[in-house]
Amino acid sequence: MKLITLGTGTVALVGERVCAGHYVEAGAVRLLIDCGSGVTHRLAELGLPWREITHVAFTHFHLDHVSDFATLVFAWKYGDLPGRSAPLTLIGPSGTAALVGRIADAFGEWLRAPGFPINIVEIEPGSRIELGDGASIAATKVPHTEESVAYSIERGGRRVVYTGDTGYDPMFAEWARGADVLLCECSLPTEMAIPSHLTPEQCGALAAAALPKHFVLTHFYPPVERVDIRAIVGAHYAGPVTLAGDGFTFEIEED
Numbered sequence: 001m002k003l004i005t006l007g008t009g010t011v012a013l014v015g016e017r018v019c020a021g022h023y024v025e026a027g028a029v030r031l032l033i034d035c036g037s038g039v040t041h042r043l044a045e046l047g048l049p050w051r052e053i054t055h056v057a058f059t060h061f062h063l064d065h066v067s068d069f070a071t072l073v074f075a076w077k078y079g080d081l082p083g084r085s086a087p088l089t090l091i092g093p094s095g096t097a098a099l100v101g102r103i104a105d106a107f108g109e110w111l112r113a114p115g116f117p118i119n120i121v122e123i124e125p126g127s128r129i130e131l132g133d134g135a136s137i138a139a140t141k142v143p144h145t146e147e148s149v150a151y152s153i154e155r156g157g158r159r160v161v162y163t164g165d166t167g168y169d170p171m172f173a174e175w176a177r178g179a180d181v182l183l184c185e186c187s188l189p190t191e192m193a194i195p196s197h198l199t200p201e202q203c204g205a206l207a208a209a210a211l212p213k214h215f216v217l218t219h220f221y222p223p224v225e226r227v228d229i230r231a232i233v234g235a236h237y238a239g240p241v242t243l244a245g246d247g248f249t250f251e252i253e254e255d
């Protein structure tokens with residue numbers, strides 16, 4: 001498997017980090033998890049096969065995680081002629097179909113029927129969906145918004161887990177235990193802590209409980225970058241830590 005962090009920022013706009021979005025290759029599966037503003041252009045900038053994406057998955061419905069989805073569908077329809085014909089599977093928590101319906105109400109019918117089928121699959125927390133070619137995705141609930149989920153993508157005995165946006169939850173650490181890569185949000189420094197996001201201390205505690213083989217941090221608001229994230233996390237967890245940037249690639253060798 002391969003993970004590429006496309007968007008490691010938030011809606012606190014900075015030039016070098018676009019909003020949330022990550023690309024996972026698992027065999028023939030080309031999965032985009034979250035699709036915030038700027039992610040579509042990062043796909044092109046990095047030379048990734050954006051036309052061949054097979055699946056999109058939303059962790060939750062905050063704008064910084066979904067707003068480029070309409071752009072991506074528009075690109076598949078008009079960005080390259082002839083337009084896409086291959087079906088797309090859109091995975092998301094309960095409410096995903098209604099969200100797409102509301103976006104289509106605003107922008108037009110083309111979003112529901114862009115010339116290729118969009119199969120919307122609302123994933124139940126605790127369940128797993130086969131993606132094809134031996135890859136699967138599982139979801140679990142996380143404390144952020146009512147619908148928020150985290151994902152685990154698995155293939156060939158390897159596992160990439162992405163928190164999406166989340167507050168601290170020891171149950172999640174248990175679920176994520178032993179992931180090959182744990183891609184974890186790291187939003188705010190301790191003095192700005194809120195229950196729906198993680199601080200570097202909480203990220204460290206999460207890594208100490210989940211013991212991933214590689215702990216990768218993302219979703220940085222600018223104030224958190226003014227503290228020594230690496231040192232704070234390192235005080236809890238001795239394994240490899242990467243502070244991701246847009247376009248970082250993580251290769252996960254399969255069995």
Ligand SMILES: [Zn+2]
Nearest residue numbers: 060062144165
């Ligand atoms: Zn959010």
Ligand SMILES: [Zn+2]
Nearest residue numbers: 020062064165
């Ligand atoms: Zn976010």
